[in-house]
Amino acid sequence: MANARSSYADIGKEVGLSAPAVKRRVDRLLDTGVLRGFTAVVDPEQLGWGTEAFVEVHCRGNVTPQDIRQRLEPLAEVMAAYTVSGAADAIVHLRAANIHHLETALERLRAVEIIDRTVSTVVLSRLLDRPPAP
Numbered sequence: 001m002a003n004a005r006s007s008y009a010d011i012g013k014e015v016g017l018s019a020p021a022v023k024r025r026v027d028r029l030l031d032t033g034v035l036r037g038f039t040a041v042v043d044p045e046q047l048g049w050g051t052e053a054f055v056e057v058h059c060r061g062n063v064t065p066q067d068i069r070q071r072l073e074p075l076a077e078v079m080a081a082y083t084v085s086g087a088a089d090a091i092v093h094l095r096a097a098n099i100h101h102l103e104t105a106l107e108r109l110r111a112v113e114i115i116d117r118t119v120s121t122v123v124l125s126r127l128l129d130r131p132p133a134p
Helices: 008-015 019-031 065-072 099-110
Strands: 051-059 078-083 090-096 115-122
Touching: 008 019, 051 099, 065 078, 065 090, 090 099, 099 115
Parallel strands: none
Antiparallel strands: 051 090, 051 115, 078 090
8 A cells, every 4th residue: 555566576575475475465355346456646736736625515306326426427626526414415525726716616516407506615724634544
C-alpha cells in the first residue's frame, strides 16, 4: 500500500517470502477483489482542481441508487457519490478549478431531472486524508 512500484522481491524482503510467493499472493488478492489495481496517487490541486465541495442530493420521489449513479456519471466534476441514511438520498463529492467552476458544476447538478434540491458545503481545508489501514 505504501509504494505500488515496489518489486515482488522488495515486498518479499519485507515480509519474509520469495518473489514468486509474493506474486502468487498478489495474483490471489487481485482474483478475489481485495486488490483492485495499482495506481499513481495524483494531487488534484496540482492539476488545477483545488476547489471541492460535498453536496447533499435530495431526489424527487423514489429513485434507485443505480438511477442516481447513471445521472451523475456524465458530470466530470463528480469525484464520488454515496447513498446515505438521513434526509438526503446521496452525498456527492465535487471538485472544480475554482469557485466559479464549482458554481457552474452545481448548476448542472441541480439541472439533473431527478434532483429536487441540493445542500452544498464547500471545503476550506483538508484535515485528514489517509488510505484504509491494512
